[in-house]
Amino acid sequence: MLTLTAILVDGVVYASWLFVVAIGLTLIYGVMNILNIAHGSLYALGAYAAAWAVGEYFAAGYPPFGSFAVLLLAAIAVGLLFGLVIERGVLKWMYGRDEIVIVLVTYAVFLILEDVMKLVWGVESYMPYQPRYLLGNVDIGGLPFVVYDLALVGLAVVVGGAVWFGINRTRPGKLLHAVIFDREIARAMGINVTRVFTVTFVIGAVLGALGGAFTAPLISVVPGIGVEVIVLAFAVVVTGGLGSIEGAAVGALIVGLGRATAVHLLPQVELFVVFGVMTLVLALRPQGLFGRTVVRKI
């Protein structure tokens, strides 16, 4: 019974983390048809920026609860900056080329950013643990949990809700739908597709950085944390269907619960479970749970 509680809570917390990280990835793919491998870099950048900012903040002796705002601001700052740099500086020269070429480009950017982070922040580890313990602990079914970890679920809900609302209930969101559906026609109707791309990419970047920033207090921030994230985020997004927000949520839940089960029962198969689930879903439904198929017209 204890194990079941642990699996459920861990699974949902992990799923929330996955969702926040993956939602930016799926948004960018849905609108721009780009699988952004550098999303892992944005995650890491968010973590580093948050770690540094939190360190400075607490060293300066400001009120502890403000550190949550610090995390948020660090994510936004880094997401804005690097999102713009990547999209305007590199990607804009690549639109129209094969999707696999663009993936290679984002891969190249990822490699470059890995070393940029080493240059800026060095290779030692940062541990901005302070915000994590501000909210204390709570008891669920006899097991102690850190409230911060549970609050990640709240963060996921807020982020997911905001993105969903933004896309489905606002006017800019309708423009997004148009671009997703048919780029050429959207352009012909006067939508500034270039600007839509830039804004989408920056939002996706901020979301990725957000994932990193709020995860930073849980981990030790070192070079290379962006790597496993990208592979996991991809598994989540593909299982749920590339481009679908609902899919990212469902995918995150499936992967999160699956992984939690593995971790508690048979740790060796952790990654195996994650990708095994993805493979199973794809074998039965190649476009993912909520993905849409495009039949080629001839």
Next chain:
Amino acid sequence: MTRADYTVPGLTGALLALLAVHPFLPGWALNTIGLSLAVGLVVLGMLVLKRAGLVSFGQGLYFGLGGYGAAMAGVFLGVTDFFLLCLFGVLAAGLVAFVLGFLLSRYRGIFFAMLSLAFSMILYGLLVNSAALGSTDGFGVAPPTYLGYDTGGGSRLGFLLYGLTCLLSFGCAVAVHRYLASTMGYIGEGIRENEVRVEYLGTSVRRAIHVKYVMAAALAGLGGVLTVLFIGHVTPDDTVYWTRSGEFVFVTILSGTGNVAAPFLGAILFELIRTYALQYAPNFWQMLLGSTLLLVILFLPGGLWSVGRLIRGRRHGGA
């Protein structure tokens, strides 16, 4: 009018040259050549896939299966023969590819790339978490014997290993060259250009991709065996981790797909730069890789081999 094809004579000349210089080269050079040829084999397989329009981000899986196949045959079955070790490695890679190919041949583009990456990470996770399979330490591999002949624990840079590596690379290059000129080769080009037309001509695209995938895996597996024999050791991080697959992708783009010799040239260049970079500026290595990749994609999309084409001023299909 077709251009004369100098590939096989060129490869033969290269083989003879490599064999001839063996006594004169220092150890590190022989090592570099051996490891480059092994990488070249992996990239040769990726060339076949790229001609069909596919990029695998997970050849590390088969590179690792090759290395581990050979290592485990040695550790658990006591196999030491070079040819048997190669067979074990290639079979391990080929069989897994045959099974995975049923799923992967249904995908293209990004899906194909990332699924292949995912499978390599599954193996990585399995290896790292299992003590029986060596965990992060991996296995040591003793110098091989050759049809009974034992070099008596001699240097790995002896003529037999080096020579056989050169010979095998030559053989595979020539075989792939023939393959690309055959109907299957043209089908590959067709798949890249227009799958609908290929199906309407009466042949199965999926089956063709499945075959090419297994071929690429077998080549990567062979590369893995050879690498492991040169180094004497196999670990998950050296072979299966995504960074290795990423390096293979890099060399594929760097070399271009114009000719079967291109992967080997790209691999040697890559190995040389890597040795220097890791020694003098290890924190800039990834930046160097990334920047070079960007530059190649932007300004030389056909890779290094296309420089030769540009110089000759002729255009020929097949990028």
Next chain:
Amino acid sequence: MVVLEARGLNKSFGAVVAAADINIAFREREVVGIIGANGAGKTTFINMVTGYLKPDTGTILYRDRPITGLTSREITRLGIHRSFQVPQIFAELTVFDNVLAALGIAAAIRPGFWRPLRTPELSARADAILERYHIADYHDQMAGALPQGVRKLLDIAMAMVGDTSVLLLDEPTSGISADEKMNEMDTVMAALKAADVTVLFVEHDMEVVERYAQRVVAFYDGAIIADGAPDAVLNDTDVRTYVIGPELHRRA
């Protein structure tokens, strides 16, 4: 002798009815023009016959053998070939390589992987095909850089590779200038006459239809509204209303 037959074909895409209870039969060596407004269901019909789409209900028979549900490549191997509205060619290969590849694939069920494709005999056959379709001048040009008319001819040439029994041409002259149209169709029909095939061609240009079709079938809204000799069909009131328009303008 009936070579191709459709019985009770139905196909809808959501609210759009592309095929409404199609029943039709074609005889050996017929040359049939298929006309109808855009969206009337002509291409859908071709797609279903050649296995690219599955009908919702109904059967398709080839020489009395049901072929509904077979894949495009199986249907091709049986002898039913087609050309496309938008020519489906290999853009980054030369015209010659396009035809060579087609020949190589058609030659054997199991494609070879060791013997070179470009043998003297196969090259000669490819050259002959280029000659037959009057595109030999474009021998070494990239297929992607061809003018539309040549592209269409290449597409049709590739469709005719192998043993063709029934050939479906989807708008063979669309996108070609008015002066060139008849040249192109003349070339195609001459090449086909030698080959003894049943030809079904979809066309919007009634002059082309009048000139080459022995029989005309008119589609409207997924259904066949007329079927018979060109004169009869082209003068039919329904066909006039729904397909051609009240008057047929003839060139001087």
